[in-house]
Structures are given as C-alpha cells and as structure tokens.
Amino acid sequence: MSQVFDHNAYLPVMARITEIREMTEREKYFKLELSQPLYHHPGQFVMVSVIGIGEAPISISCGPTAEPVLEMIIRKTGRLTKVIHNMKVGDALGIRGPYGSGFNLDDFYGKDVLFVAGGLGLAPLRSLIDPVMANRERFGKITLISGCRTPAEELYRDKTTAWQKVEGVEVIRLVDATANLRWDGEVGLVTAPIPQLDLQPETTVAALCGPPVMYKFVIMALDAKGIPHSQIFVDLERRMKCGVGKCGHCQINASYCCQDGPVFRYSETMELQEALT
Ligand SMILES: Cc1cc2nc3c(=O)[nH]c(=O)nc-3n(C[C@H](O)[C@H](O)[C@H](O)COP(=O)(O)OP(=O)(O)OC[C@H]3O[C@@H](n4cnc5c(N)ncnc54)[C@H](O)[C@@H]3O)c2cc1C
Ligand code: FES
Structure with a gap:
C-alpha cells in the first residue's frame, strides 16, 4: 500500500x-491537522514522533477521509507517550505513514459484521466501524x-451512544468490574455475550x-458458533x-507485522501464534 508521506x-x-481530550486517566484523544489527507485504510497505523524523544507506532482512530486530519488515542506508557500527553493544542508531532495492511472493506460488504474490542482496541477498530x-x-x-476493565476506562462513550441509535446496530458495552462506579452496561468479559448472539456462520x-489474551477466548466462542477462521x-x-519492513523488529517467522499486518485473517495466522498469546 502506498504511503502519502513517502518522499523518504x-x-x-x-x-x-x-x-486534545482526556478520555481516561491513561488515554488521551488527539486530533491533528495534516498538510495533506492520509488516504488511509481502516486498521492502518502511523509512526508518531517527537524530535529528541523517540517514535512509536500508533493506530489511526478514524475512518478513511479525504480531509487532511488524523485522529488517535494515545495511552501514556513510556517516555514518548508521556511527552505527548504533556503537549498542548498548537504543538506539533512528527507523522510517517500510513503503514500496514489494514482491513479490506470488500471482505465486509454484504455481511453481518461482529466487532469485538477490548480496551484500547476500540481505537483502531473505530477506523473500520x-x-x-x-x-x-x-x-x-x-x-x-x-x-474494558472498569467504567473509568471506557473509551468513545459518545461514539458508542451514536452507533447504538443506528438501525440494525447492537452495541454491547461491558466492564470486567464496576469498581463501585456508576455503570449502565453489562458486567463480564467480552466473550460473555457471544453464546447468546444469533450469528450465521455463512454470513458473519x-x-x-x-x-x-482476548483473541484466544473470543475465537473459542466464535468456534462454538461455527464461524470459519477465514471470516x-x-x-x-x-x-x-x-x-516499513526494514529492521526486522516486528518479524514473526516469514511475516513482518508492520507490512503484512497488523491486520491478519485468522486462518492465515498459524505461524504467528506467538503474537496471540
Ligand atoms: C501497530 C501498532 C499500533 C499501536 N497503536 C497504539 C495506539 O493507537 N495507541 C497507543 O497508545 N499505543 C499504541 N501502540 C503501542 C505503542 O506504540 C507503544 O506503547 C509505544 O512503545 C509507546 O512508546 P513509549 O516510548 O511511550 O513507551 P516505551 O518506553 O516504548 O514502552 C512503554 C511500555 O510499553 C511496552 N511496549 C512497547 N511497545 C509495545 C507493544 N507493541 N505491545 C505491548 N507492549 C509494548 C514496553 O515494554 C514498556 O513496558 C501500538 C503499537 C503497534 C505495534
Ligand atoms: S518494524 Fe521494522 S520490519 Fe517491521
């Protein structure tokens, strides 16, 4: 896939x-203005950098758009993300990309679609939703x-509320535990609702x-529903x-996650099992 910023x-x-919006104690939402549209595919990522500090891959958290904008949710985990969390509107970040294979919408057209997001996973998944x-x-x-783990860690409440109102869309929000906080969703793991869902193996x-760790258990639940791994x-x-497939850091056997992934068809991940545990 071509990169917009591919001059070097x-x-x-x-x-x-x-x-900038504070979403949880650890996560902030960032919207950036670019010099040109990214023309990305759902599921792709960008490399985000701060000069003198470092660079990290961050998922694009908005659908493909012809607008020169980029949305991301960044969790404060280490040196770079701490610096980014201290930034203000008007500050600048370095961006390379978009990179990776992403989701192909052709695989989803005409099908019943089940999205399963765990924690920060809703950020990249939003680019497909x-x-x-x-x-x-x-x-x-x-x-x-x-x-997510507790109500305080919920992301994109505004989006899930809006999606829930769309005809033929069911949104199931869960927390592992309420932690004595107000919560109007369900309590349990993301696998809990799957047995009750009406999922047709041919069309889902x-x-x-x-x-x-989430993948293993969700896939077991989908196996019980007969959903083929190719879907x-x-x-x-x-x-x-x-x-960009040069350094080998992301390599598992013959696959480079930065180029062949990060999105994979599960039936094609047999040699990538170490990334699924
Ligand atoms: C394709 C891709 C998409 C990503 N999308 C996002 C995103 O949308 N939002 C976001 O907040 N983060 C995302 N990440 C993770 C992010 O790139 C790392 O957390 C990054 O290391 C943060 O840089 P840092 O310098 O702040 O932390 P570092 O100092 O590099 O690391 C902080 C801690 O995170 C651990 N860590 C680093 N990279 C990973 C990794 N890939 N998986 C698990 N643990 C790791 C380190 O061991 C360390 O404990 C993504 C990673 C990949 C590969
Ligand atoms: S990150 Fe360098 S080869 Fe994938």
Whole structure:
C-alpha cells in the first residue's frame, strides 16, 4: 500500500495538534491537522514522533477521509507517550505513514459484521466501524461488543451512544468490574455475550482488536458458533521500529507485522501464534 508521506520512508512530516481530550486517566484523544489527507485504510497505523524523544507506532482512530486530519488515542506508557500527553493544542508531532495492511472493506460488504474490542482496541477498530456506519446499507446486521476493565476506562462513550441509535446496530458495552462506579452496561468479559448472539456462520465476518489474551477466548466462542477462521480478522500489535519492513523488529517467522499486518485473517495466522498469546 502506498504511503502519502513517502518522499523518504524515515522522514516524518510535522502535523499540528488541533484538539486534545482526556478520555481516561491513561488515554488521551488527539486530533491533528495534516498538510495533506492520509488516504488511509481502516486498521492502518502511523509512526508518531517527537524530535529528541523517540517514535512509536500508533493506530489511526478514524475512518478513511479525504480531509487532511488524523485522529488517535494515545495511552501514556513510556517516555514518548508521556511527552505527548504533556503537549498542548498548537504543538506539533512528527507523522510517517500510513503503514500496514489494514482491513479490506470488500471482505465486509454484504455481511453481518461482529466487532469485538477490548480496551484500547476500540481505537483502531473505530477506523473500520466509521466507514461501516457511514455506509450502513451495504452491510447486514452489525454488532459491537466493547469491553474494558472498569467504567473509568471506557473509551468513545459518545461514539458508542451514536452507533447504538443506528438501525440494525447492537452495541454491547461491558466492564470486567464496576469498581463501585456508576455503570449502565453489562458486567463480564467480552466473550460473555457471544453464546447468546444469533450469528450465521455463512454470513458473519468478525473483526477483533484487543489484548492478545482476548483473541484466544473470543475465537473459542466464535468456534462454538461455527464461524470459519477465514471470516475472522485479528489486529496484532508487535514491537515495531521502522514500520516499513526494514529492521526486522516486528518479524514473526516469514511475516513482518508492520507490512503484512497488523491486520491478519485468522486462518492465515498459524505461524504467528506467538503474537496471540
Ligand atoms: C501497530 C501498532 C499500533 C499501536 N497503536 C497504539 C495506539 O493507537 N495507541 C497507543 O497508545 N499505543 C499504541 N501502540 C503501542 C505503542 O506504540 C507503544 O506503547 C509505544 O512503545 C509507546 O512508546 P513509549 O516510548 O511511550 O513507551 P516505551 O518506553 O516504548 O514502552 C512503554 C511500555 O510499553 C511496552 N511496549 C512497547 N511497545 C509495545 C507493544 N507493541 N505491545 C505491548 N507492549 C509494548 C514496553 O515494554 C514498556 O513496558 C501500538 C503499537 C503497534 C505495534
Ligand atoms: S518494524 Fe521494522 S520490519 Fe517491521
């Protein structure tokens, strides 16, 4: 897939932050203004950098758009993300990309779509949910299961509320535990609602994004429903450095997650099992 900023694969383009929202204690939403549209595919990522600090892969958290904007949710985990969390509107970030294989909407057209998001997994998944919602008539029944540990960690409450109002869309929000906080969703793991869902094996396509441990149990639940592995897509995050298939950091056997992934058809991940545990 082509990169918009491909004049030099390692040279970032500076992008101004136009909006910052605190989503949880650890996660902030960032909107950036670019010099040109990214023309990305759902599920792709960008390399985000701060000069003198470092660079990290971050998922694009908005649907494909011809607008020169980029939305992301960034969790404060280490050196770079701490610096980014201290930035203000008007500050600039370096951006390279978009990179990776992403989801192909052709695999989803005309199908019932099941999205399963665990925690921060809703950020990349939103880049697929947006175009599905925008072209609602091109898909069958849509179900989103979105789980997080506690109500304080819920992401995109505004979006899930809006999606829930779309005809033929079911949104199931869960927390592992309420932690004595107000909660109007369900309590349990993201696998809990799957046995009750009416999923037809011939017509259902599933897109999963969350921590590696989630995949194993969600796939077991989908196996019980008879959903073929060729109709399940998983978003695998590996440690990455270059993002362009050169450094080998993300390599598992013959696959480079930064180029062949991060989105894989589950039936094609047999040699990638170490990334799923
Ligand atoms: C394709 C892809 C998409 C990503 N999308 C997002 C996103 O949308 N939002 C977001 O907040 N983060 C995302 N990440 C993770 C992010 O790139 C890392 O957390 C990054 O290391 C943060 O940089 P840092 O310098 O702040 O932290 P570091 O100092 O590099 O690391 C902080 C901690 O996170 C661990 N870590 C680093 N990389 C990973 C990884 N890939 N998986 C698990 N643990 C890791 C380190 O071991 C360390 O404990 C993504 C990663 C990949 C590969
Ligand atoms: S991150 Fe360098 S090869 Fe994938």
